[in-house]
Every structure is written in structure tokens, then in C-alpha cells.
Amino acid sequence: MEYMEHLKNIGIVPAKEVFWNLSEPQLISQTLRNNEGIIARSGALVCDTGEFTGRSPKDKYVVKDQKTADSVWWGEINHPFLPEDFDRLYERVTNHLSDHDIYIKDVYACAKSEYRLNIRVITENPWQSLFANNLFLNPDEKELETFEHEWLILAAPKFKADPKIDKTRQHNFTIINFTKKVILIGGSAYTGEIKKGIFTVLNYILPHEKNVLSMHCSANIGTEGDTAVFFGLSGTGKTTLSADPSRKLIGDDEHGWDDDHVFNFEGGCYAKCYGLSREKEPQIFSAIRYGTLLENVRFLEGTDVVDYENVSVTENTRAAYPIEFIDNAIHPSVGGIPNNIFFLTCDAFGVLPPISKLTVSQVMYHFISGYTSKVAGTEAGITEPQTTFSACFGKPFLPLHPTKYAELLGKKLKDNKVNVWLINTGWSGGAYGVGERIKLAYTRAMITAVLENKFEDADFMRDAVFGLHMPLECDGVPSEILNPKNTWTDQSKYDEMALSLAARFAENFKDFESFAGEEIMNGGPVIQSK
Template identity: 75%
Template sequence: MKKIEQLNALGINPRKEYFWNLPVSKLVEHTLQRKQGVLTSTGALACDTGEFTGRSPKDKYIVKDSVTEDSIWWGNVNHPFSTEDFDNLYNRVTAFLSDREIYIKDAQAGSKKEYQLNVRVITETPWQSLFVNNLFLRPSKKELETFEHEWLILAAPEFKADPEIDKTRQHNFTIINFTKKVILIGGSAYTGEIKKGIFTILNYILPHDKNVLSMHCSANIGKDGKTAVFFGLSGTGKTTLSADPSRALIGDDEHGWDSENVFNFEGGCYAKCVNLSEEKEPQIFSAVRFGTLLENVRFYEGSDIVDYDNIQVTENTRAAYPINFIDNAKNPSIGGAPTNIFFLTCDAFGVLPPISKLTVGQAMYHFISGYTAKVAGTEAGITEPQTTFSACFGEPFLPLHPTKYAELLGKKLKENNVNVWLVNTGWSGGAYGIGERIKLSYTRAMIIAALDGKLDQVDYLKHTVFGLQMPIECEGVPSNILNPKNTWENPQKYDETAEKLAAQFNENFKMYQSFANGEIRSGAPKVAVNLEKA
């Protein structure tokens, strides 16, 4: 079928130019010609995403129909949208795109061929098409000759929905239709909506249909062929700790785990670059070159040199680049089943051990909890540490109930005899403002010891509240910090703080309790006294 006929079949009847699978150099050239971006001193393309510099979770919908009605986890995360309203909005978006220059990029998601999705992404701007090229898998020239898409994404940032007509909350929207295999994005140029739209799709298809666990995590592999997986919310050190020059990077954000392998969903990285420096994150720093897309950054005055400390537009500045821009990236992005899994948390209360080993039940419980803490100053109005829970370390992208993912994790842990570690990259000796941040060098030493099997040879002590197994020694780490209670001046104050944090875990878990099996519930901390809700 001719290209124009393929567009017509989608309801797009182009009255202006359309550009199909342009190479990187042309996408950059078109962006510069249209004055939609500028080149930086390293050759990267810098663009602004406009009104939205991050995702808009309240404006993400899933079409509710016979396919999704009984399988989607409806509620605060997944908002229903009717089939009729979707069809009307689809027709309005395609009519809008028919009057615009458009860029078509054919891409793939899923490094393991058995689960690979062919995706066609139609965008209004050339730099959005560059983003798609960088973040997803790039089909070969031969594959493109016979490419047929399974999923379609229409991204029209200049199209503003009318809530009265279109039944959206406001003018921007992301709507997923699992039956028609379409994602509609409008009113926002933030490219993360494209990336996370595909992730949401895979989070439904793989666990629901293929018995494959989808994971919001990074993964790397050692010279010994052993795979490690790192889960963690923003600020916990996931990117820093998984970027190990002695280990090959499988991927930094989204993976699947089937009966044999951990495999990357993507073909690139979408790295935060606030405060980026060559000293702190050399791999990301060196990846910012020609072909990389930078979003919402600012420059040193009178220059084309990026000032990564400048958060004038947003703290969520980003760099999107192909994974092969990282020197030690594994190709293809596939490893074996993990030997070690690390749950990273930045505990600002100083309660959790720097490293502890989890039972399968505890692993499922902490996975479904997805805990970290925000410290004072990270957001307006936060004056003391606050707990943050995000189910499965990626709640906004879960179309299924979190217990589905937790149960599948537990099954795979048993089948593969995996070690699961909870690693606290936060505080010790007291809460934020009193204690001290655990040294990065200590955290690295503990992770290396776990990866090398050295923590299999030591004795453990059980945490009295959380029931976690704490090693009593670890090479390269002072033994006194391994039990957090030892680092507090007032042990009684530690016990009180630990019980308050445990109570918050249990309060958060109430929403999952009736769906969770006994093994997941067994992983909960034990609160000894009745506490007021913290």
C-alpha cells in the first residue's frame, strides 16, 4: 500500500507535506529551519516542550469497553473514557493533522522478538519524531520496507480539546484504546507522554496476556553473565547506582521478565539532566552530543553551553538519546533472569537499614508499597520528611491491579531463587536534619558485596519492627551503621520513629489488603503498639 493510502486508511488526508522515517540529520535540520530548537555546544538539539514540562496524570484515560471493563484497575490512576467519545475525538484529531505538516516514525518496543510491538508514531514536529527515534527500537532498513504497525500513536500538541465537546477534563489529554490499539495525545508537547503511553500498553499486554512481568526499573549485567535489577522512585539513586562502568547496561527504565530473560522495552534513555556534570554522571554527560534531544534546558548567558543547574523552566530537564550513546550498553538489550534485585529507597526518617535481605513475602509487600520519602525543600510546603508510596515503583503506569504484578514477581522469585535487597540511600543516625546521609561509597560497597555473593557468607540480625534481615558485617562498610538503631543517640526515639513509619506502611497497604494473598500480607511490618495515624 502506498504511503498516502496508509495515511488515508487512518483518516488522515494530508493537505501539506508529510515526512516518513527521516534520518536524524534531517529531523535536526527541519527543527532548526522551523526555529523550534537550537544546537548546543556539544551538538545536541535543545527544544522546549511549552506549557507542559512533565506528564499530566489526571488527563490520562483508558477507553472502557468489553475488553477493558473487568481487567483495568479503575480509579485514581486509570480514568475511563467512552468508546463513542474516543471515536469523536479521534476524528477531530485526524482532521486537524490533515491540515498540518506531519512526521511519521516507525519504531519498535521490546528487545525480545517474541514480545516486540511495531508502533507507528505520527507527530506535528520533527523533534518529537527525533525523540521517538532515540527512545524506541530502530527497525533495520529491511524491516522498514515491510513494516506494518500494530499500535498507532497520534501526537498533536497544538490540538486543544474542548472539554464540553470532547469530554476531557481540560484541553490536554492522553487516551489509550486497547481494542483499537491507538494512543491519542493532544494539547501537550511533553514527549514523556509518548514514552509512558507505550509503557502502559506493555504493562497491560505482557502480564495480562503473556505471563511476563513488566517492570519500571534499570538493569545491568556483569562479566559473569549475572543480571541485576534496580527499582526505585525519583531521588533514590537508581540511575547512579545502576550506571556501573564494570557492568553492561541493559536499560535504565523499562523492562520485561519472562521465563528466561530480562529485556529492555526501549532503545534509548530519557535521563534527567538537572545538575548534570561530567564528574557526577560521566556516562550521561558524554551521551549529550549530536543526535541527542535536550528538553527545557537553559544556557549560560551569551553562549551555547548548557547550564544544567538552571531550573528556570523546570527541574524536569531531560536528555533523550539512543542507548548505544552509552559506552558499555549491552547489544541486544537482553540478560538472563536476575540473580539480585535491589529496591532502592531514600528513607529520610533514618529507620530502614542501609541494606537488608527480604523474604519472598516481604519482597512482594515492599514492591507493592514502593516506598521512599521526600525531604524538606524538595517541594513547596514540605518542611519535614514525608512518606511517598508508589505501587510497584511505577503506580501511574499500572493498568492492572498492583497485586497482579506483585504476585507475578513472587512467582518468578521462587522459580529463579533470586536474592532481593532493600537498600536505604537516605539517612542514618536520625531523620533528615538530625542524622547524616548514608555515604554513596558505602552504598556502592554494599551493592558490590551483594552482587559478588559476599553477603551470602555473613550472619544476619532481624529488624524488630520490619522483620528485615540485616547483615552484621559488610566489606568496606563500618559495621556499626548496618543496624540503624545503633546509630541513633536515643534508641527509644528510634523505636518510636520505626513504629510510626511502619504504621504509615500499614495504612498505605489497606487499599490493597483485600486483594492481596496471605504471603504478601505476611511481609508487612509488625507495629507493637496502637499509634495515631502519622
């Protein structure tokens, strides 16, 4: 058969069954037949990913060769892997896959055709193939007849590396080879490695080779065609605030921005499920139906109803579904140049204003910083607020230095009329434990005011420590909370906390100073000495 020749070229000589581009019902049936999953009452397929229920950043590598040696940001994020070690491990993985049933899915990334990236995903489990089907874009039947992949993903969770032989840290690994255009995944069935592997690839190709900004963000579009982009780390409200029933969803996680458009990389969503309810997230809740893959969830005792509060396996429970399962998703997933960009942060120190407008310098500085904070109870051992910084709001997926993305963003802001806003969804009137969390209704009102251009002629005042420009009034929001200092009973304590947070920003930024130009550095806080 023709596919045998394709597999031979890849290095796979199958001794068992090969399942090529099965439909969703076929992949679900095969999973049930293999006793690898069960059907929930909602119709979704429920599977466990086994030993790994999240990504393993310390076991992610990039092949260091002539192509990548001088372009990749080597260090704690991108661990170098020798080409000869990759070749040897590749052969071991393909030999392993030759002895197992394999599932092949031909898909692509990038909703804008100029950047389309054809991907062949070969997995050991049918539900992993369902994940690829749901998260990426799918060629039509005619396109499949002549499909040729540019990138290859080999996902072999049952293959365990031997660190002595394979030069890995432990038995699991994700290795990206930009020269051979291969992502090699072994020892882990966590499907997020597949998704984020391709995101990492696009974070290299698009900015480095095509001058397109890649972004870890959600995006939606209004009835007047205005595009809004939302950046934010976990817990900042990115999913909640971008899921607006009055606006069309472009995508919830990964996008590109070229000279004319913002476009989704993916064809689906990979939503966190912890605490999910019809009341809090009606769109996501309704999307979990037949065809959706649920990972690592548990049921209410004695039923087939998913208990989204149960985190006995992991807090990182996930739902993978096609974007068309969201009622107001736009197709194709493309919007115009952004009118507004939101940086979302959950500041548990009660320092940052609930809304402020950023200059271009501040945008680049805060983009590289990627700040939010964790509060007590979110993780074991955290007893007071802790700062969290993730460059470009997606540090683990950046193969290039963060300043490359920030400079490209700055250029796009200068070339287009785009407003950028810092939104604090965290605390006001004091730090966590003293103050109160800013009401979601207020945050929604502020974002609505931005989207309806109500700040165009508004008056702003400048914050003394961070230099942020805060509006004096906003419809539906008490004016006194717009300047966070006013909400503190003891304003001298606010000043101390603000200087403390500014110092943390400055300390974090030391890692980037040698690469950042004067314009970026001018966007940082003004740390005042006593």
C-alpha cells in the same frame, strides 16, 4: 504514493507535507528550519515542550469497553473514557493532523523478538519524531519496506480539546484504546507522554496476556553474565547505582522478565538533567551530543553551553538519546534471569537499614508499597520528611491492579534463585536534619558485596519492627551503621520513629488489603503496641 493509502486507512488525508521516517540529521535540520530548536555546544538539539514540561496524570484516560471493563484497575490512575467519545475525538484529531505538516516514525518496542511491538508514531513536530527515533528501537531499512504497525500513536500538541465536546477534563489529554490499539495525545508537546503511553500498554499486554512481568527499573549485567535489576523512585539513586562502568547496561527504565530473560523495552534513555555534571554522571554527560534531544534546558548567559543547574523552566529537564550513546550498553538489550534485585529507597526518617535481605512475602509487600520519602527543600511547602508510596515503583503506569504484578514477581522468585535486597540510600543516626545521609561509597560497597556473592555465608539479624534481615558485617562499611538503631543517640526515639513509619506503611496498604492474599500481608511490618 503508497504512504497516502496508509494515511487514508488511519483517517488522515494530508493537505500539507508528510515526512516519512526521516533520519536523525534530517529531523534536526527540519527542527532548525522551523525555528523550533537550537544546537548546544555539545551538539545536542535543544527544544522546549511549551505549556507542559511533565506528564499530566489527571488527563490520562483508558477507553472502557468489553476488553478493559473487568481487567483494568479503575480509579485515580486509570480514568475511564467512553468508546463513542474516543471515536469522535479521534476523528477531530485526524482532521487536525490532515491540515498540518506531519512527521511519521516507524519504530518498535521490546528487545526480545517474541514480544516485539511495532509502533507508528505520527507527530506535528520533527523533534518529537526525533524523540521516538531515540527512545524506541529502530527497524533496519529492509524491515521498513514491509513494516506494518500494530499500535498507532497520534501526537497533536497544537490540537486543544474542548471539554464540553470531547469529554476531557481540560484541553490536553492522553487516551489509550487497547481494543483499537491507539494512543491519542493532544494539547501537550511533552514527549514523556509518548514514552509512558507505550510503557502503560506493555504493562497491560505482557502480564495480562503473555505472563511476562513488566518492570519500571534499570538493569545491568556483569562480566560473568549475572543480571542485576534496580527499582527505585526519583531521588533514590537508581540511575547512579545502576550505571556501573564495570558492568554492561541493559537499560535504564523499562524492562520485561519472561521465563528466560530480562529484556529492555526501549532503544534509548530519557535521563533527568538537573544538576548533571561530567564528575557525577560521566556516562550521561558524554551521551549528550549530536543526535540527543535536550528538553527545557537553559544556557549559561551569553553562551551556547547548557546550564544544568538552571531550572527556571522546570526541574524536569530531560535528555533523550539512543542507548548506544552509553559506552558500556549491551546489544541486544537482553540479559539472563536476575541473580539479584535491589529495591532502592531514600528513607529520610533514618529508620530502615542501609541493606537488608527480603523474604518472598516481604518482596511482594514492599514491591506493592514502593516506598521512599521526600525531604525539605525538594518541593515547595515541604518542611519535614514526607512518605511517598508508588505501587510497584511505577503506580502512574499500571493499568492492572498492583497485586497482579506483585504475585507474578513472587512466582518468579519462587521459580528461580533470586536474592532481593532493600537498600536505604537515605539517612542514618536520626531523621533528616538530625542524622546524616548514608555515604554513597558505603552504598556502592554494599551493592558490590551483593554482586560478588559476599553475603552467601554471612550472619544476619532480624529487625524487630519491619522484620528485615540485616547483615552483621560488610566489607568497606562500618559495622555499626548496618543496624540503624545503633546509630541513634537516643534509641527510644528510634523505636518511636520506626513504629511511626511502620504505621504509615500499614495505612498506605489499606488500599490493597482486599486484593492481597495472606502471603503478601505477612510481608508487612510487625507493628508493636506499647
